[in-house]
Amino acid sequence: MARSLVDKIWDAHVVRSIASGQDVVYIDRHLIHEVTSPQAFDELAARNLPLFRPSQIIATADHNVPTLNQHMPIEEPLSRSQVDKLTENCQKYGIELYGLGHQRQGIVHVIGPELGLTQPGMTIVCGDSHTSTHGAFGAVAFGIGTSQVAQVMASQCLLLTRPKRMRVAVEGTLRPGVTAKDLILYIIAKLGTGGATGYFVEYAGSAVRSLSMEGRMTVCNMSIEMGARGGLIAPDATTFAYVAGRPFAPKGEAWEQALAYWETLYSDEEAVFDAEFVYDAADITPMITYGTNPGMGIPLTGRVPSQVPDAEAESFDKSLKYMGFERGESLLGKQIDYVFIGSCTNSRIEDLRAVAAYVAGKHKASHVEAIIVPGSKQVEQQAIAEGIDKVLAAAGFELREPGCSACLAMNEDKIPAGAYCVATSNRNFEGRQGPGSRTLLASPLVAAITAVQGRIVDITQYLN
Amino acid sequence: MEKFQTLHTTGVPLPFENVDTDQIIPARFLKATTREGFGENLFRDWRYNADGSPKADFVLNNPRYSGEILVAGKNFGCGSSREHAAWALYDAGFRTVISSYFADIFRGNALNTGLLPLQVDDKVLARLLAAIEADPQLELVVDLPAQTLAVPAWDETVSFAIDPYKKECLINGYDDIDFLVNQKSAIEAYEQQRAWTW
Numbered sequence: 268m269a270r271s272l273v274d275k276i277w278d279a280h281v282v283r284s285i286a287s288g289q290d291v292v293y294i295d296r297h298l299i300h301e302v303t304s305p306q307a308f309d310e311l312a313a314r315n316l317p318l319f320r321p322s323q324i325i326a327t328a329d330h331n332v333p334t335l336n337q338h339m340p341i342e343e344p345l346s347r348s349q350v351d352k353l354t355e356n357c358q359k360y361g362i363e364l365y366g367l368g369h370q371r372q373g374i375v376h377v378i379g380p381e382l383g384l385t386q387p388g389m390t391i392v393c394g395d396s397h398t399s400t401h402g403a404f405g406a407v408a409f410g411i412g413t414s415q416v417a418q419v420m421a422s423q424c425l426l427l428t429r430p431k432r433m434r435v436a437v438e439g440t441l442r443p444g445v446t447a448k449d450l451i452l453y454i455i456a457k458l459g460t461g462g463a464t465g466y467f468v469e470y471a472g473s474a475v476r477s478l479s480m481e482g483r484m485t486v487c488n489m490s491i492e493m494g495a496r497g498g499l500i501a502p503d504a505t506t507f508a509y510v511a512g513r514p515f516a517p518k519g520e521a522w523e524q525a526l527a528y529w530e531t532l533y534s535d536e537e538a539v540f541d542a543e544f545v546y547d548a549a550d551i552t553p554m555i556t557y558g559t560n561p562g563m564g565i566p567l568t569g570r571v572p573s574q575v576p577d578a579e580a581e582s583f584d585k586s587l588k589y590m591g592f593e594r595g596e597s598l599l600g601k602q603i604d605y606v607f608i609g610s611c612t613n614s615r616i617e618d619l620r621a622v623a624a625y626v627a628g629k630h631k632a633s634h635v636e637a638i639i640v641p642g643s644k645q646v647e648q649q650a651i652a653e654g655i656d657k658v659l660a661a662a663g664f665e666l667r668e669p670g671c672s673a674c675l676a677m678n679e680d681k682i683p684a685g686a687y688c689v690a691t692s693n694r695n696f697e698g699r700q701g702p703g704s705r706t707l708l709a710s711p712l713v714a715a716i717t718a719v720q721g722r723i724v725d726i727t728q729y730l731n
Numbered sequence: 732m733e734k735f736q737t738l739h740t741t742g743v744p745l746p747f748e749n750v751d752t753d754q755i756i757p758a759r760f761l762k763a764t765t766r767e768g769f770g771e772n773l774f775r776d777w778r779y780n781a782d783g784s785p786k787a788d789f790v791l792n793n794p795r796y797s798g799e800i801l802v803a804g805k806n807f808g809c810g811s812s813r814e815h816a817a818w819a820l821y822d823a824g825f826r827t828v829i830s831s832y833f834a835d836i837f838r839g840n841a842l843n844t845g846l847l848p849l850q851v852d853d854k855v856l857a858r859l860l861a862a863i864e865a866d867p868q869l870e871l872v873v874d875l876p877a878q879t880l881a882v883p884a885w886d887e888t889v890s891f892a893i894d895p896y897k898k899e900c901l902i903n904g905y906d907d908i909d910f911l912v913n914q915k916s917a918i919e920a921y922e923q924q925r926a927w928t929w
Contacts (some may be wrong), residue, residue, distance in 0.1 A: 282914065282921040287896035291914055293921055303813065305764035316912065331762060345762035352764045396812040396836060410836055412814035414843035414906065422911035424918055428894070460749050461806035464835055494809060496835050560749050560809070578853070582748040582804060675758040675811075684781070696753040696810060698776045 269537035271432045272501050273467040276407045276532070280390045282424060289426045295389040297323055297419045298375045299362070301353040302330045302677070303394030307417035308356040318360040320423045325384055326357050326364040329374045330395075331677045334640050334667035337367050346678065373643020373669045376400040376611035380484060381645055383513025387502035387529040392419060397611045397693065399490040402499035403483035404506055405532045407467070409497040430496045431465050431541040434534070436472035439548035444727050446621075447482030448613060448691065448710035450474065451489045452554035452564040454546070460562035464494030466542065469534060474548035475500060480509040481617045488612045489693050492561035501533040553726050556695045556708040557598060559586040563695070567713065568725050570597050589697055590705050591685075598707075598723045602634070603687050606718040607700070609640030609667075610674035610692035613711050616649050618691065622715040623655040625731060626662035632721025637664040638680070640672040664718070676701045689717045732845045734904040738826055738873040741798030743790055744863045750803055751810035752837065756819040758811075769815050770822030791823075795867045799826040802859050806830075808837025808848075817844040827873050829880070831856040842897045843906060849873065849880060849891050875902060 270278070282291040299307075304326070311318065318324075331346045341347035350367065357364035365371040371378055376397050379385040385401040391408035392398060394416045401408035415425055435454055455462075468490050475486065483500050490498030500506075507526060510516045517525040552566040563586065565571065573595035575583045587594065608614070608622055619641065631637045639659060641647040647669055650656055659666050673680040674692035676699065682688045684703025691714050695706040709717070716726045760772040778789050785792040801820065807830040808816060817840040820828065827847040841848045851859070862882070863869050872881040875898065881888040893901075900906060 283917050285896065287894065289894075289896060291911065291917070293918065302761050306766050306814075309765065310908070314908065316908075319918075330758075349762050349764055394812060394814075396810065398812075410812035412812055412817070412836060412840035412843060414814060414840065414908075418907050418911050421908050422914065422918060424911050424914065426896075426907045426910060460809060461832065461834070464806070464832065491810075491836075494806065494834055560751065578857075579748060581746060585747060675753075677758040677761060694751075694753065694810060696751045698757055699753050702757070702776050702781060 269535035269539070271534040271538040271540060272405060272469055272499060272532060273407060273430065273432055276388055276390065277429060279388065285426070289428050291424050292390060292427045293424055294392050294419050295323065296325070296384055296391045298379055298391065298393035298398070299324060299326045299416065300330055300375050300393070300395065301328050301349045303413050304356065304416055305349065305352045306413045307394070307420055308360070310414070310417035311420055316421045318420050321361045323423060324362045324420070326353060326362050327372055327375050327378055328353055328366050329669070330671045330675065332367055332670040333678050334670050334672050334680055337668045343679070370644050373645065374611045374614065374671055376488065377614060377642030377646065380404065380480070381513070381643060383510055383516035386510060386516070386525070387506060387532050392425070396491045397488050399495065399497045400484050400488040400611055402487040402490065402497050403480060404510070405499055405502035405529070407497060407499065410491065430467040433463055433466040433468045433495070433542040434540045434544070435468055435470055436545045437470070437474040437548050438472040438545065439474055440477070441474055441548050441551060444553050444712060444730050445551050446710040446712055447478050447485040449551055449554045451486045452556065452561070452708065453551045455489060455493045455561050456554070456564035457544070457546070458493045458562070460492065460560040461494040462562070463490065466495050468495045468498040470498060470500050472545070476503065479617060480505060481615045484615070485612055489561065492693060502529050553710065553713050555598060555713065555723065557590060557592055559589055559695055559697050561693065561695060561708060564708070567723065568599065570595055599725060601687065601723045603689050603717050603722060604635065605682050605686055605688035606635055606637040606714050607673045607682070607688055607690040607692065608638070608711055608714050609642070609672050611642065611671070612693045613691035614640060614642030614646065616646050618711040619646065619650050619655050620653070621711045622664070623658040625712060625715040626664065626719060627658045629662055629719050631663040631718045635718050635721050637718040638667060638673065639664050640667045641669050643669050673700050675699060676704070682706070689714050732843070732904045732906050735826065735845055735847055735875055735901040737875065738799055740800055740871055741868060742800040742802045742829070742859065742863045742871050743796045743798055744860045745790055745801060745803040746860045748804035749806045749809055752808055752813050752816040753810055755808070755816040756813065761813060761815050766818050768822065769819035770824070773819040773823045798871070799824060800829060800871055800873070801825050802829045802856070802863060804830065805832050805853065805856070807833050808841070809834040812836045812840070814840040814844065817841045817846050821846050829856065829859065842901065845901065845904070847873065847875065847901065851880065851889055851891060855889055
């Protein structure tokens with residue numbers, strides 16, 4: 268029977284099915300970090316359970332780490348204690364930890380792919396909703412809660428209901444200045460913030476195929492922002508070339524075997540999807556969000572909707588009031604206070620290169636504070652090797668050390684109340700970047716141009 | 732996990748859609764390494780001013796409303812996977828959230844916390860929100876074994892769906908760890924027969 272990609276991977280991981288319909292699904296790779304793991308370790312200890320497969324877990328510290336002076340002890344006591352707890356637990360249970368100061372440290376969804384931990388056909392989980400990022404490799408990857416983190420620690424399995432399947436195809440060629448981030452913001456604006464709840468989304472079509480692995484990661488990363496359990500893209504030559512030679516990638520004969528298997532990972536032509544959408548790449552222009560969920564996105568040159576269904580009006584107007592915007596207005600010309608370039612969505616070397624290529628020889632507007640936080644130590648080192656650090660410094664951008672930073676404002680990197688921030692991250696929720704902060708999500712290119720202009724502009728008029 | 736059978740209580744209305752887990756518990760309050768105490772910061776930035784004083788217009792600060800059921804707009808719990816959101820609601824005394832739909836990860840987290848995510852259709856939700864706002868003492872009865880939500884004042888009972896396995900878990904206070912650890916031999920057999928070893 269014809270099967271979709273998610274079904275092929277799912278089927279290969281079913282240990283057994285139970286009468287009420289769930290499957291015991293085997294998990295290949297479990298990524299953990301300091302914020303959602305401590306209570307799971309406590310759960311194991313309280314039940315006197317061993318860690319079932321320590322070698323299938325990799326840990327890093329990312330959510331709650333400072334992005335300045337990482338060589339110094341963490342000043343904030345609660346943050347320090349949380350990071351120390353991760354180190355203690357990893358030592359106690361024999362888990363590989365890439366903690367602060369380690370050459371492999373970084374945002375969990377940046378280091379997984381760059382180390383070759385993320386591979387096609389795998390099941391990958393992490394106590395973080397943006398685990399969907401790893402789906403870019405043709406993996407079934409999804410975020411879980413802390414109780415489930417404990418379940419995987421105890422059994423390397425989860426009890427799950429098979430997801431529904433959705434395919435979103437984007438066909439054609441993206442216009443100049445339109446990036447993977449614009450593509451996914453466009454899709455989320457079309458489907459809405461809860462539009463894919465219950466589904467695994469397969470992204471397809473020539474515009475998706477033409478994206479680099481990093482672009483594909485940006486797309487899959489934001490699947491959760493429309494409620495999807497995960498997103499994935501069938502692996503192809505671009506995927507295999509990216510994985511080859513990375514530290515955890517299969518080598519020699521194992522590589523040949525892996526490749527032979529990976530080449531079978533695509534949705535069969537006759538596969539049936541529960542929902543399908545097709546978009547034309549030519550319709551996508553640089554995007555920005557105006558509201559307080561990622562589905563509230565418009566073209567940069569568009570207008571805030573003037574009409575919404577009655578049932579949604581109260582929430583919609585609450586959102587606009589928070590943002591300080593009016594129904595029907597254009598965002599062009601709005602002054603911006605901060606630009607944040609970073610997060611598991613857009614903090615990889617291609618993102619930094621795109622920013623550097625634009626800002627080289629220019630300077631940020633004097634009233635804008637521009638912060639750029641690389642996704643990992645490796646990204647940071649690569650940026651330095653390429654001289655990107657110097658280009659950014661000359662343009663007045665501050666290059667920080669790796670972590671989740673102002674995406675979720677757990678550490679001291681916060682946007683002040685009332686300030687507008689154009690951010691390359693994934694969520695524009697109220698207070699996400701700090702109490703009262705106002706976030707406008709956009710691509711790294713839009714962020715770079717906004718930082719230089721100091722206000723929202725039609726970036727297609729400013730491309731180099 | 733505490734057992735969940737029936738609940739006779741009143742409801743607290745939160746008529747906004749897409750309430751995300753950053754509103755339920757902002758990230759800066761996720762630094763604790765235990766499960767307890769998150770209720771204090773439930774809806775922190777909607778509930779308190781920057782100086783810590785309560786915002787009078789937020790429903791949890793309104794003495795008219797109390798009860799163990801939060802009644803919220805559709806797509807409740809979207810965003811981050813933080814189970815702390817379910818813990819915060821539970822810690823603050825809620826045992827059920829009623830909405831017209833829930834984000835997937837939140838739904839799972841709630842079930843694993845002993846908090847019942849009770850889904851009704853948009854019409855029932857709108858009626859409930861209006862009725863509670865009109866009469867904060869409106870009695871609500873959740874019967875999990877029977878899978879019903881009763882509103883005695885309406886002389887009406889609404890059925891709700893729940894996965895049969897998760898229902899048993901809630902009623903008995905079981906969780907998936909107990910079940911999964913008992914699957915050890917099947918899991919080891921699976922590992923042995925896997926085609927790929929890289």
